Amino acid sequence: MATLKDQLIVNLLKEEQSPQNKITVVGVGAVGMACAISILMKDLADELALVDVIKDKLKGEMMDLQHGSLFLRTPKIVSGKDYNVTANSKLVIITAGPRQQEGESRLHLVQRHVNIFTFIIPNVVKYSPNCKVLIVSNPVDILTYVAWKISGFPKNRVIGSGCNLDSARFRYLIGERLGVHPSSCHGWVLGECVFTVCYITRVPLPCVPNPTFFYLGPQLEIQCINPKLHVLKDLILCTICVSVYRRLM
Numbered sequence: 001m002a003t004l005k006d007q008l009i010v011n012l013l014k015e016e017q018s019p020q021n022k023i024t025v026v027g028v029g030a031v032g033m034a035c036a037i038s039i040l041m042k043d044l045a046d047e048l049a050l051v052d053v054i055k056d057k058l059k060g061e062m063m064d065l066q067h068g069s070l071f072l073r074t075p076k077i078v079s080g081k082d083y084n085v086t087a088n089s090k091l092v093i094i095t096a097g098p099r100q101q102e103g104e105s106r107l108h109l110v111q112r113h114v115n116i117f118t119f120i121i122p123n124v125v126k127y128s129p130n131c132k133v134l135i136v137s138n139p140v141d142i143l144t145y146v147a148w149k150i151s152g153f154p155k156n157r158v159i160g161s162g163c164n165l166d167s168a169r170f171r172y173l174i175g176e177r178l179g180v181h182p183s184s185c186h187g188w189v190l191g192e193c194v195f196t197v198c199y200i201t202r203v204p205l206p207c208v209p210n211p212t213f214f215y216l217g218p219q220l221e222i223q224c225i226n227p228k229l230h231v232l233k234d235l236i237l238c239t240i241c242v243s244v245y246r247r248l249m
Contacts, residue, residue: 018088019045019046019047019076019088020046020090021044021045021046021047021090022045022046022047022048022049022088022089022090022091023039023044023045023047023048023049023089023090023091023092023093024048024049024050024051024085024086024089024091024092024093024124024128024131025039025048025049025050025051025093025095026051026052026086026092026093026094026095026096026120026124027051027052027094027095027096027097027137028050028051028052028054028057028058028061028079029095029096031095031136032050032052032093032095032096032136033061035093035095035136036048036050036061036065037065039074040065040068040072040074040077041072043072043073043074045074046074046075046076047074047075047076047077047078048065048074048076048077048078049077049078049079049080049085049086049089050062050065050077050078050079050080051079051080051081051083051085051086051096052079052081052096053081053096055081058079058080058081059079061079062077062078062079065077083123083124083126083127084127086123086124086127086128087127087128088127088128089124089127089128089131090128090130090131090132091131091132091133091134092124092128092131092132092133092134093133093134093136094117094120094124094133094134094135094136094137094147095136095137096116096120096137097109097112097113097116097137097138097143098112098113098116100138107139107142109138109139110139110142110143113137113139113143113146114143114146117143117146117147117150118150121133121147121150121151122150124151125151125152125153131157132157132158132159133147133151133153133157133158133159134159134160134161135147135158135159135160135161136161140160140161140162141160141162143160144158144159144160163188163189163190166189167187167188167189168182170187170188170189171183171185171186171187174187
């Protein structure tokens with residue numbers, strides 16, 4: 001029996017049975033949902049899948065996005081605890097992980113994260129063997145390596161968000177102190193949140209004539225590494241998603 005859709009709409013072309021640009025977000029916390037919303041607003045996917053272990057929260061977040069479909073162009077938004085909803089993804093973004101406890105260093109989170117990744121990564125590989133994986137969970141560099149080893153993917157298909165967030169904070173704070181725009185400050189936070197040198201346009205920071213600035217190092221480090229700038233993190237991750245997506249096209 002023909003459905004109402006079949007009665008009202010005549011298909012001139014055969015509908016695709018599988019998505020061409022499917023993106024999956026694993027973990028629907030603040031960062032995961034910010035990634036999902038950014039993906040939808042930038043029209044990066046023809047299908048978005050959400051995965052989380054907390055069923056009620058997952059369903060609520062999915063419904064919120066679905067109810068906003070009037071303003072979006074992504075035709076399909078799905079969710080589930082079972083990883084079969086992620087099948088045929090081109091990009092899988094992993095933001096899931098245990099919550100960091102007060103006073104706990106990111107390195108102490110490693111073992112708890114690894115236990116979670118030993119479940120997540122094999123399922124991602126099972127249902128999307130040709131995808132690229134973007135790791136956001138902290139400590140990101142270590143977990144990116146763990147994900148790469150577990151997945152068996154080539155190294156160019158497992159990507160970490162790295163120190164992009166810390167570098168953005170760092171460049172903003174440098175620019176704020178010197179009265180210049182962050183885009184004119186060229187420096188990167190490397191490794192576990194440490195840095196070597198920063199350039200103001202093309203001038204190394206030690207050569208900038210402002211000697212009182214360099215006594216603010218510890219204070220700057222605190223602001224750079226331990227701020228409450230969740231929105232900035234979400235925007236930076238969106239930028240990384242866009243970059244990965246463009247490389248896939």
